[in-house]
Amino acid sequence: MPINQQDQLNLLKDILSNHQTDCYGSVSECEQLERLVKSLISSPNVDQSAKAVLEEIYNYSQNGINSSQLDNHIEMHQQELSGWVDSINQFS
Template identity: 65%
Template sequence: MPLNQQHQVEILKDILTNHQEDCCGSVSELQQLQRLVKSLMADSSMNNEVLEQIYLYSQNGINSSNLDNHIETHQEKLSQWVSDMDQFS
C-alpha cells in the first residue's frame, strides 16, 4: 500500500526532527529522505524549493565523510524545514 502525501510529509518531518534533536543520523535515513522528496516533488502543490533544499542536504550528507558534522552544520535549516513542512500536513 503506497503512502499518501500526508504520511510522506509526516515521515519526512520525523526524520528531519530526529536529525535536528539527535545531531546524528544514518545514510539510510538520508536515502529515505531522497525517496520521499522525489515522490512529493511530483505533486505540484508542494513547495519545491524547500524539497530541493532537503534533497541537496540528503545528497551532500550521503557523500559526506563526517555525517554527524554535516547534520550539526544544518541545525538551523533542519528546524526551518520542519516548520515549512507543517504547512503541508
C-alpha cells in the first residue's frame, strides 16, 4: 500500500533530521530520499517552491549515493539539512 504525501514528507523530514543530528547516514537512506523526492516531485499537489527544495534534496541524495566518504558529505551539508527540514515543515 503506497504511503500518502504527508507520510512521505514526514519520512523525508525524519531521514534529513537524522542526518543532521547524527552526522551519519547510509547509502540506503540516500536511496530512500531519492525515491521519496521522485514521488513527491511527480505529484500535482506539490507547488513550485517545494519542488525547488525537493530538487536540492535529490541532488544531495545523488551525491551521497556516489560519495566514497558519505559521513563527510553529510557533515558538509549541515546547514542545508537544517534549512530543508524547516522548509518541509512549512509546506507539510
